[in-house]
Amino acid sequence: MDLTAVLLRLAAGSPHVLLVPVPGHARVRRSAERELARRGWAEATSPADADVLLVAGRPGPGLAAVIDAVWTRIPAPRVRIEIDTEPDLARVLDSVIAALADPSRARSEARTVAATELTSLPPDTGTPRWAGADGAEYDHDSPSGHGSSGSEHAGHAAEQEPGHASAAESDGHTDHGSHEGHHHHGGMELPGGLSMADLAEDRDGLTLDVLHFPLGPVLPEWPAGLIVEVAMQGDVITRADARVLDRGHTMAAGPGDLQDAVVRDLDVVARLLGVAGWDGPAGTARHLRDRLEDGGPSGSLRGQAERWSRRVRRSRALRLMLCRIETADGSDVAGLLERRLDRIEAHLAGRAPIDDVTEVDVADLGRHLSGVELAGARLLIAALDPDVDSRAADAGPSGSRRAGVDR
Numbered sequence: 001m002d003l004t005a006v007l008l009r010l011a012a013g014s015p016h017v018l019l020v021p022v023p024g025h026a027r028v029r030r031s032a033e034r035e036l037a038r039r040g041w042a043e044a045t046s047p048a049d050a051d052v053l054l055v056a057g058r059p060g061p062g063l064a065a066v067i068d069a070v071w072t073r074i075p076a077p078r079v080r081i082e083i084d085t086e087p088d089l090a091r092v093l094d095s096v097i098a099a100l101a102d103p104s105r106a107r108s109e110a111r112t113v114a115a116t117e118l119t120s121l122p123p124d125t126g127t128p129r130w131a132g133a134d135g136a137e138y139d140h141d142s143p144s145g146h147g148s149s150g151s152e153h154a155g156h157a158a159e160q161e162p163g164h165a166s167a168a169e170s171d172g173h174t175d176h177g178s179h180e181g182h183h184h185h186g187g188m189e190l191p192g193g194l195s196m197a198d199l200a201e202d203r204d205g206l207t208l209d210v211l212h213f214p215l216g217p218v219l220p221e222w223p224a225g226l227i228v229e230v231a232m233q234g235d236v237i238t239r240a241d242a243r244v245l246d247r248g249h250t251m252a253a254g255p256g257d258l259q260d261a262v263v264r265d266l267d268v269v270a271r272l273l274g275v276a277g278w279d280g281p282a283g284t285a286r287h288l289r290d291r292l293e294d295g296g297p298s299g300s301l302r303g304q305a306e307r308w309s310r311r312v313r314r315s316r317a318l319r320l321m322l323c324r325i326e327t328a329d330g331s332d333v334a335g336l337l338e339r340r341l342d343r344i345e346a347h348l349a350g351r352a353p354i355d356d357v358t359e360v361d362v363a364d365l366g367r368h369l370s371g372v373e374l375a376g377a378r379l380l381i382a383a384l385d386p387d388v389d390s391r392a393a394d395a396g397p398s399g400s401r402r403a404g405v406d407r
Contacts, residue, residue, distance in 0.1 A: 002103060004103050004106070005101070005103045008077060008100065008101045008102070008103060008106055009101045011051075011077075011100070012051075012077075012096075012097045012098075012100035012101040013097070014040070014041065014042070015041055015042075015051040015052050015079075015096060015097070015100060016041070016042045016043070016044040016049050016050050016051050016052070017036055017041050017042070017043055017044055017050065017051070017052040017053075017054050018043070018044040018046075018047060018049075018050035018052065018053050018054065018070070018074070018218075019032055019033070019036070019043055019054050019056060020053065020054065020055045020056065020059075020063075020067055020070070020218055021056045021057060021223075021224035021225075022055065022056060022057025022058060022059050022063060022084075022224055022225065023057070023224045023225040023244050023245075023246070023247060023388045023389055024057065024224075024389050025056055025057030025058070025084060025224070026224070026267075026389060027086065027293075028056045028057055028083065028084060028085070028086060028089075029056040029057070029224065030263075030267065030289065030290070030293065031056075031086045031089055032054060032056045032083075032089060033286060034286070034290045035089055035090060035093060037283065037286065037287075039093070043220065045220055047070050047071075047073035047074045048073065048074075048075065050074050050078070051074075051077065051078055051079065051100055052078070052079045052080075052081065052096055052100075053067070053070065053071055053074055053078070053079070053080045053081065054081045054083070055067055055080075055081065055082040055083070056083065056084075057084050057224070058082075058084045059082075059246065060245065060246025061246065062245040062246045063217065063225055063245040063246050066217055066218065066245070067218075070218055072113075072116055075113065076106055076109035076110040076112070076113045077099075077100050077102075077105065077106035077109055077110070078100075078109055078113075079096050079099045079100055081093070081096070209233065210231055210232070210233055210238070211231070211232045211233075212229065212230070212231050212232075213229075213230065213232075214227050214228065214229050214230070215227070215228045215230060215377070215378075216228055217245055219378075220274070221271045221274040221275045221378075221382060222378075222381075223381065223385070223386055223388045224244075224388050224389070225244045225245040225246060225247070225388055226242060226243075226244055226362065226381075226386065226388055227242065227243055227244075227245060228240050228241070228242045228365065228366075228369070228377075228381070229241045229242075230369070230374070230377075232374060235373050235374050235375065236371065236372070236373055236374075237369050237370060237371065237372050237373070237374060237377060238370065238371075239366065239370060240365070240366035240369035240370060240377075241366050242362050242363070242365040242366050242369075242386065243362060244362055244388045247388075261343070261347075262292060262343065262344055262347040262348075263289050263292050263293050264385075265340045265343050265344050265347075266285050266286070266288050266289035266292070266344060267285075267286075267289055268340055268382070268383070268385045269285045269312075269337065269340050269341065269344070270282045270283075270285035270286045270289065271382045271385075272333075272337060272379065272382040272383050273285060273312070273318075274382075275378050275379055275382045276318060276321060276322075276379060278315075278318065281308060281311060281312055284304075284308045285308070288301055288304065288305055288308070288344075298347065298348045298350065299348075299350075301348055302348045302349060305344060305345065305348050306345065306348075309341050309344065309345055312337075312341065313338070313341065318334075319334050321379070322334035322337060322379065322383075323335075324376070325372060325373075325376035325379055325380050325383075326372075327368045327380065327384065328367045328368045328370070329368075333376075333379055333380055333383040336383040336384070337383060359385065359386075359387045360384040360385065360386050360387065361386070361387055362386045362387065362388060365381070365384065365386045368380065368384060369381075
C-alpha cells in the first residue's frame, strides 16, 4: 500500500481553510462560514496553516493579485476554490477531500510550489504585504511559517473567556519595539518591503521612530478587501488611512430590512468576539445569525440568544479589554458591543430596536484609529464594522470566475 496515499487521506479528513472574503459578497462569505462549521473544518490563521484557499466572491484585479501572492505561500498538498454563488458551495467543497488525498495531484502541486519563482506584487495593488494572525507581517517573498493551527487555537479559546491569550496574539500586534541597528535613511526599505523608520516627536514630545506598514487585506475576522495603512510611534497609531481594494469591481449590496439588520448585528458581534479570542460565544453568534438568515422564527431563538447575551455581558475580562479602547467620538468598544446586543435582543423579542448603530464609512476609519494602540486596533475595527460593501458596482464579465477547484 502506498504510504503517501494513506497519510494524505488521513490529513485530508480535517482540512484547514483560509477564507478570503470579497467586498460585496457578504452573504457568500457567511454561507462559507456556515458550511465550514457544519463540516467541522477549521479556519486557517495564515497561509502556512492552510490546506484550502477559499475565495468568497469575485475579486477585482487588485485583490486577485494579493490572493495569487497568498496562494504561493500555501504548502502542498493544497486546493484553491473561488466561488461567487451559494448553491455551488457545498458541491465544490465536496470535491476538496478527494483533491487533497490524490497522491499524483499532491506531487504535481509540490513540484509547482518548488518551482514557483516568488516575485513582487504589481505596484498598482498598493499592498505587497499582509499581516498574519500571529502579528507578523509578510510579503509573498518572505517566510510565513508562524501561523498557529486553527484547531489548536479553538481548543484553548472556545471555553476560556477573552484575555487569556496575549494581546499581541489576539489582535495582530507586531513587535516593533526593538530598533537595534536601525539607520534612519528616508526612502530606504528593509527586506520584505518594509520602510526604514523615520524620526518624529510623539504626543508627549519625545522623539521616536515612525514606522509605516499595512494591515490587511487577508486576516482572520477582517472586513473584506480592507487595507489600513498605519504610521506608528511606539505601540500607538499616529495616522491611519483606510481603503477597500477593487471597490468598483464588486457586486453592489442591496438594501436590507430589519431581519437583515439583526443578521448583520450578529455577524459584527461574532467577528468582535472572534478577534477577542472567545471562540465559543462567537460560534453561537454565527449559529443564531445563520438560523435567522435561513428564515428561522425569531421566537424560537429568543431563549438561546438571551442566555448567550447574558454570558457576553457578564464577562468582566471582555469588558476590561474593550472599555479601554475608544473611538474618536468618545464611545468605547464595550459600549458599541452593548448597543449591538440591545438591538439583537429587541428584535428577537419582537420589539422595535431602541437604538441605531451608525455605519462607519471606510474613509472615516482612520480618524477613529488615530491615537489607538495597535493591540486594540483590530478590536476597534471589528466593532465599528466599516462599510466595505456600499457604492460597489457589479463586476461584470471581466470579474467573473467559474466556481470550482483550481487544478
